[in-house]
Amino acid sequence: xxxxKVFTKAIISSPERQQExxxxxxxxxxxxxxxxxxxxxxxxxxxxxLFGVVYNLTANREDASDLTQDAFIKAFQSINRFQGxxxxxxxxxxxxxxxxxxxxxxxxxxTFFSLEKLHEDGASAQILEQLTDRKGADRDxxxxxxxxxxxxxxxxxxxxxxxxxxxxxxxxxxxxxxxxVAGCSEGTVRSRLHYAKxxxxxxxxxxxxx
Amino acid sequence: MSETKNxxxxxxxxxEDLLKLKRLxxxxxxxxxxxxxxxxxxxxxxxxxxxxxWQRLPQLLLLPRVxxxxxxxxxxxxxxxxxRVYSPVSVAQLEGIPLDSTQQSSREVVSKxxxxxxxxxxxxxxxxxxDDSANRPVSVAQxxxxxxxxxxxxxxxxxxxxxxxxxxxxxxANFAHLEQSEPELISAVLGSRLSSPARIQSASQxxxxxxxxxxxxxxxxxxxxxxxxxxxxxxxxxxxxxRERLSRRWSDGEFNDRxxxxxxxxxxxxxxx
Numbered sequence: 001x002x003x004x005k006v007f008t009k010a011i012i013s014s015p016e017r018q019q020e021x022x023x024x025x026x027x028x029x030x031x032x033x034x035x036x037x038x039x040x041x042x043x044x045x046x047x048x049x050l051f052g053v054v055y056n057l058t059a060n061r062e063d064a065s066d067l068t069q070d071a072f073i074k075a076f077q078s079i080n081r082f083q084g085x086x087x088x089x090x091x092x093x094x095x096x097x098x099x100x101x102x103x104x105x106x107x108x109x110x111t112f113f114s115l116e117k118l119h120e121d122g123a124s125a126q127i128l129e130q131l132t133d134r135k136g137a138d139r140d141x142x143x144x145x146x147x148x149x150x151x152x153x154x155x156x157x158x159x160x161x162x163x164x165x166x167x168x169x170x171x172x173x174x175x176x177x178x179x180x181v182a183g184c185s186e187g188t189v190r191s192r193l194h195y196a197k198x199x200x201x202x203x204x205x206x207x208x209x210x
Numbered sequence: 211m212s213e214t215k216n217x218x219x220x221x222x223x224x225x226e227d228l229l230k231l232k233r234l235x236x237x238x239x240x241x242x243x244x245x246x247x248x249x250x251x252x253x254x255x256x257x258x259x260x261x262x263x264w265q266r267l268p269q270l271l272l273l274p275r276v277x278x279x280x281x282x283x284x285x286x287x288x289x290x291x292x293x294r295v296y297s298p299v300s301v302a303q304l305e306g307i308p309l310d311s312t313q314q315s316s317r318e319v320v321s322k323x324x325x326x327x328x329x330x331x332x333x334x335x336x337x338x339x340x341d342d343s344a345n346r347p348v349s350v351a352q353x354x355x356x357x358x359x360x361x362x363x364x365x366x367x368x369x370x371x372x373x374x375x376x377x378x379x380x381x382x383a384n385f386a387h388l389e390q391s392e393p394e395l396i397s398a399v400l401g402s403r404l405s406s407p408a409r410i411q412s413a414s415q416x417x418x419x420x421x422x423x424x425x426x427x428x429x430x431x432x433x434x435x436x437x438x439x440x441x442x443x444x445x446x447x448x449x450x451x452x453r454e455r456l457s458r459r460w461s462d463g464e465f466n467d468r469x470x471x472x473x474x475x476x477x478x479x480x481x482x483x
Contacts, residue, residue, distance in 0.1 A: 036257070043249065048236070051245075056232055065241070069249050073256050147235070150228055169229040201225050208223050 017087070024088035031079050039079070043072055046092060049171060053093070054100050056166040057159075059151050067103055071096035086180060093173075093181045097163065104159055146207060153203035157196055164189055165196040 024045075030038040050071060055064035074095050082091055154162055163182055167173045168189075175193075179186045201208065237245075389396050471482040 039253075043246075047242070047245065051237070052233070052235075055235070061237065061241075065245055065248075069245070069252055072249060073252050076253060077256055143231075146228065147231065150231065165229070169226065170232050197225060200229075204225065204228060208225055208228060 020089070021087035025084055028079060028082055028084075028088055031076075032082075039076055042075075042088070042092075046089060047072070050092065050096050053166055053171050054096055056154065056170050057100050057162060058104065059155055063103065067100050068096065071099045074099065090177065090180050093167075094183070097181060101159060101163075149204060149207065150200075153200050156203065157199060160184075161192050161196040161199070164192040165200070168193055 024042065027038050027041050031042075047068065051064055051068045054067045054071070055061060058064050058067065071092065075092050078095075082088065154165075157165070160182070164178060167178045167181065168175070173181070175186045175189045178189045182189065385396075473480040473482070
């Protein structure tokens, strides 16, 4: 077995992730064999997660939509170069991240927030209950204020720090996965994560426990 | 009361809870419908769009590794075949003389062309074998050029004629037959200027040998050249002819008939005709 594949399998520690990676690889091989429609399965599977990452990095839904589509198109065009040395989702995340970072560097001076509405369902109700005990209009206003303050604080972070905290806290990737996606060491990931959390705690001190 | 309640609630909220709030920012179903439509359009345009050649370079670099040595081998083989097919044929190869010795002697002879004495053996050889007009004064430098340029080319042309041209072969056969049947006629009419291919070939090879000798032993060459210059000079031959002619004209009878008066003055005798 190839050494890089062994390394990749060591990184993908959980069985669910491993099964997911194997499934993705089968679909990718179908696409490489000429089954273009099989790529739609990958789009449906990863579009929300990918959009979430890009959206939290750009804080703009239109930009996030375009960048997510661009990332999928780039992955589709380069699918023949994917040889399975890493998992597909890592490869796809890396493409999306590079596309987004390139966009952010080009439009550094242009900051326009267009936030999504909070999507409340059964699972999210508990989180919202923890955040506020208010009801009615006060509750919505408070959550809106909290959302805006959090986005402002995130946008004050540098791009590498914002990337790390987005992938770790919001998307739920592990340190090793972030290191592979971001192209840095795990130590760097931990360091950036620590700094980003300290900065956000300082910015959001009014709303959280010290 | 409410502020106290709010503060107690704040004390329970952490940064991780706040960041979980970001997970709830999810677009609606309409957004995903538009997303899918736009995505389909971009995907189709990406399929139709012709990519530039530089965008395909990474794909070319990722070809299976077996193709790279195969391509290199094919390129080398093509180059060798092209060189073999289109390379110019050298005169030395046609003559059957080894390329190195011929080229070396030719280069040396040409390089010595500025020096007067170096190539004189070549001159002697060419004059003796190829041209009987020894009385014609020829400068040494001109003769060098003649020997270097003509000696290999004559035999080369002869070989080419022998091998390639049917008319040349028939002419050579006629000459050989005539030489056997009437050798005197051939020598009287043509002399040694035209001869059989074998004679030309045997004449050209000593030229090459003498050329190499000229380079190796310049003192000897200069002496031989000096001797040959004296040999080809016309003056001694002309004096001998004049003496013979005078001796024939001035026989005793004519001498006695032609003078009219004899005078003696001391130890001198004067004749008046």
